[in-house]
Amino acid sequence: MVTLAWRNLWRQRRRSMITSGAVGAVVFLSLLYYGMGGASINNMYQSLTEATGHIQVHVPDYRDVREFRALLIKDAASVEETLQSGAGPGEVMGVLAVPGLLSGEDRSRGIIAVGQDLPTSLRNRFLEKNLIGGRLLEEGDLEGILLGAALARALEVELGDDVYIYAPGTEGFGAAAYQVVGLLDLLDPNFESRSAYLSLAAAQELAAPGAVTHFEIHFPELRLLKEDSTALTRRDTLQAALPNYSVESWRDLNPSLVQLLDAFGPMMNVVNIIFFILAGLLVVNTVYLSLMERIHEFGVIISLGAAGRNIVRMITLESVLLCTTGAAIGTVLGLLLLAYWSQNGLSIPGLEEYYASFGLKPIFYPSVKPHQVLFSVGFAIATGILAALWPANVASRLEPVEAMRFTA
Amino acid sequence: MSTVYSVKELKKDYQVGEVTTHALRGVDLEIQQGEFTAIAGPSGSGKSTLLHLMGALDHPSSGEVWLNDTRIDQLSKSQSARLRLWNIGFVFQAYNLIPVLTALENAAFVLELRGIAKNRRETVAREALAALGMSEYADRRPNQLSGGQQQRVAVARALAADPKIILADEPTANLDSETGHTLIELMQHLNEEHGVTFVFSTHDPRLLDQVKRIVRLEDGRVTGEETPLSA
Numbered sequence A: 001m002v003t004l005a006w007r008n009l010w011r012q013r014r015r016s017m018i019t020s021g022a023v024g025a026v027v028f029l030s031l032l033y034y035g036m037g038g039a040s041i042n043n044m045y046q047s048l049t050e051a052t053g054h055i056q057v058h059v060p061d062y063r064d065v066r067e068f069r070a071l072l073i074k075d076a077a078s079v080e081e082t083l084q085s086g087a088g089p090g091e092v093m094g095v096l097a098v099p100g101l102l103s104g105e106d107r108s109r110g111i112i113a114v115g116q117d118l119p120t121s122l123r124n125r126f127l128e129k130n131l132i133g134g135r136l137l138e139e140g141d142l143e144g145i146l147l148g149a150a151l152a153r154a155l156e157v158e159l160g161d162d163v164y165i166y167a168p169g170t171e172g173f174g175a176a177a178y179q180v181v182g183l184l185d186l187l188d189p190n191f192e193s194r195s196a197y198l199s200l201a202a203a204q205e206l207a208a209p210g211a212v213t214h215f216e217i218h219f220p221e222l223r224l225l226k227e228d229s230t231a232l233t234r235r236d237t238l239q240a241a242l243p244n245y246s247v248e249s250w251r252d253l254n255p256s257l258v259q260l261l262d263a264f265g266p267m268m269n270v271v272n273i274i275f276f277i278l279a280g281l282l283v284v285n286t287v288y289l290s291l292m293e294r295i296h297e298f299g300v301i302i303s304l305g306a307a308g309r310n311i312v313r314m315i316t317l318e319s320v321l322l323c324t325t326g327a328a329i330g331t332v333l334g335l336l337l338l339a340y341w342s343q344n345g346l347s348i349p350g351l352e353e354y355y356a357s358f359g360l361k362p363i364f365y366p367s368v369k370p371h372q373v374l375f376s377v378g379f380a381i382a383t384g385i386l387a388a389l390w391p392a393n394v395a396s397r398l399e400p401v402e403a404m405r406f407t408a
Numbered sequence B: 001m002s003t004v005y006s007v008k009e010l011k012k013d014y015q016v017g018e019v020t021t022h023a024l025r026g027v028d029l030e031i032q033q034g035e036f037t038a039i040a041g042p043s044g045s046g047k048s049t050l051l052h053l054m055g056a057l058d059h060p061s062s063g064e065v066w067l068n069d070t071r072i073d074q075l076s077k078s079q080s081a082r083l084r085l086w087n088i089g090f091v092f093q094a095y096n097l098i099p100v101l102t103a104l105e106n107a108a109f110v111l112e113l114r115g116i117a118k119n120r121r122e123t124v125a126r127e128a129l130a131a132l133g134m135s136e137y138a139d140r141r142p143n144q145l146s147g148g149q150q151q152r153v154a155v156a157r158a159l160a161a162d163p164k165i166i167l168a169d170e171p172t173a174n175l176d177s178e179t180g181h182t183l184i185e186l187m188q189h190l191n192e193e194h195g196v197t198f199v200f201s202t203h204d205p206r207l208l209d210q211v212k213r214i215v216r217l218e219d220g221r222v223t224g225e226e227t228p229l230s231a
């Protein structure tokens, strides 16, 4: 029966090849799409969690607080201790973000001076991803400052120049001079033009001795969105341990991006299903045409004693064979291309700026999961079966005498 | 001799729009085991209609068709399919064969529908092809065979299934008269050597000189019967 189905497909070689090719193309595209989509999702997850940490601890209702002093976590040391003991593999980092005025030789800008001492893993990422000149700060450095490259341009300062920060109304010195030791590419130009980085000690000396505005907890080994639940459970434990503070996950911190992220998977499935439906219609058409051309032949076959289910099986087999051949070719090509890209990375020129505006890296390392391959191939087979349903049903109802009178 | 077929008062009307055609107007006929019967009659006399009803391919307007002890004129689609698969062999006018299958695969096709394993069915199909002198063409596709050869493969396919009866509706219609003659002789030979019961139809009187039993059909009625060779 398989031989029969296979040879019947060869009867209309070109038509079968086009249809099969369409199914193959859909499988191919859906694999690429899953590959790129999966990469985008994890890429976005990584960028988001790197930027904000997986968990942040603030004073309660900090979003509504306008005044700097009210934002401070004063007993930073004891909170940090609680966090350290509850964070498991997470790295705890205190951050003091000070609003102030930054002046160069003869220009000034309103900025946020972020005081933080990056843990080693983040420091390395920061180094390769963001540092475009000079060096990073060491812990406890009271002299050096890092500037967003756009900010440095706006102030007309360069590496080695001196700059001054005024942070009036704070609890520290309120003003200090620093030397520019590093320049940063922060992807988002807006953010880049108002960001400066100090060591935590320097920021505290400037604005709030012994205090921080928030803590970030990073889980450097969490790279994939699907593993994220560990971070979310930690958040719950830490919130219970620190009832007087607001403990939020990265999801609470980036609500609109999280929405986008969450819609991505279902959206990919919907788009794929639409593709498969379109391919399916083409398959229905092909199967139906080949039935029309062989009505006489089916008449003979039914006369010889083939039951309705024999006919259904013959037609379904042809349709499934048509789809699986295409699917197999599409899968092989798709996986080869993805394997190449996952080794070498894929950068899409036009998209770079667009992605950068979301703080995303423009280079992808696509990955598909086995279940997505199965999903695509399974869909192709299902398409074959569904596409055959109607023609097979029509054929199995043919009256043999009537069918044999047809053409011939 | 036992009765294989028994056709009683068989009528078949076709209604096309306002016009009713009485294709069969009450046919009575018996076919005995081992007979070789020709249904002879001009075009439009109802030969095909009769053979279709005997093959449970269609339902009559009235009357009865019995195959052995089973009444077969009112069977459901699946019942009649099963009946044909296991009991009745068919040879049609032309385009009998499945074009993508070889002669051997065509000859084995009914056995495949019966679910018989490949080795077994090909052995049987080879024997059937041999009985029709078609062994050397086993691997050819129908379009690589002449019309006469194609019809022999069709007979081989019916023979391989070892049915109670083989019904052949104008098997020679698309053949020249010499080839047609040869085919009828082959069928007759199978009938004599293997005891296969045949009923075939023809409108060509020249094919009838060897036939043991001729049933004349005209305008939907049996108008006569001859057994020329029994004399």
Ligand SMILES: Nc1ncnc2c1ncn2[C@@H]1O[C@H](COP(=O)(O)OP(=O)(O)OP(=O)(O)O)[C@@H](O)[C@H]1O
Binding pocket: B014, B015, B016, B021, B022, B023, B041, B042, B043, B044, B045, B046, B047, B048, B049, B050, B203
């Ligand atoms: N499906 C049909 N619808 C209407 N009329 C039909 C149909 N099939 C057969 N007929 C008519 O019934 C009559 C008998 O037809 P049938 O095909 O049985 O004759 P036949 O003896 O086989 O003729 P031929 O030698 O041309 O094959 C004819 O008048 C034909 O026109």
Ligand SMILES: [Mg+2]
Binding pocket: B047, B048, B049, B169, B170
């Ligand atoms: Mg006829």
